[in-house]
Amino acid sequence: xxxxxxxxxxxxxxxxxxxxxxxxxxxxxxxxxxxxxxxxxxxxxxxxxxxxxxxxxxxxxxxxxxxxxxxxxxxxxxxxxxxxxxxxxxxxxxxxxxxxxxxxxxxxxxxxxxxxxxxxxxxxxxxxxxxxxxxxxxxxxxxxxxxxxxxxxxxxxxxxxxxxxxxxxxxxxxxxxxxxxxxxxxxxxxxxxxxxxxxxxx
Numbered sequence: 001x002x003x004x005x006x007x008x009x010x011x012x013x014x015x016x017x018x019x020x021x022x023x024x025x026x027x028x029x030x031x032x033x034x035x036x037x038x039x040x041x042x043x044x045x046x047x048x049x050x051x052x053x054x055x056x057x058x059x060x061x062x063x064x065x066x067x068x069x070x071x072x073x074x075x076x077x078x079x080x081x082x083x084x085x086x087x088x089x090x091x092x093x094x095x096x097x098x099x100x101x102x103x104x105x106x107x108x109x110x111x112x113x114x115x116x117x118x119x120x121x122x123x124x125x126x127x128x129x130x131x132x133x134x135x136x137x138x139x140x141x142x143x144x145x146x147x148x149x150x151x152x153x154x155x156x157x158x159x160x161x162x163x164x165x166x167x168x169x170x171x172x173x174x175x176x177x178x179x180x181x182x183x184x185x186x187x188x189x190x191x192x193x194x195x196x197x198x199x200x201x202x
Contacts, residue, residue, distance in 0.1 A: 008059040034110040039103035052090035054111035061107025075179040
């Protein structure tokens, strides 16, 4: 019988193949380089002053990527199933992280050490292409989010999140959603109430 972890590894393999073509037998062997990390709700994967030396794939669950600024939590991103993620600045520049990566719910991730990833990229041009594209994608998501935050109103950001990622509202506490949107929990509550009051009847 195929185990749950084997199914998740197969999911990881399919994700890599969505970026580039790699011989599946060769790729199957290379997946053994990925370590498995099972996180309980509230457990931290990375925290400030810790060196980020893994590139991760989120198989199931939800991770919150945030920093503390003047004692206040600033949520930058939520990572959910079937994405690659890391703390890019720490990983690329090999400096200690200034952020947290914490599980919002029970979470399973697979991670490959940077040194192992670079050996694989040297061994396979196609895997090197996958590494480059997946890293670019992770960077563009954060860059695009920062740009959106600067030009959109609270209401526009809220409605976009509701449209694009409605599952987050069932999976993530309101105070984290509010931080992600650049609002206070009270501000988010008032916005929701106003939108509900102004919603068309019937």
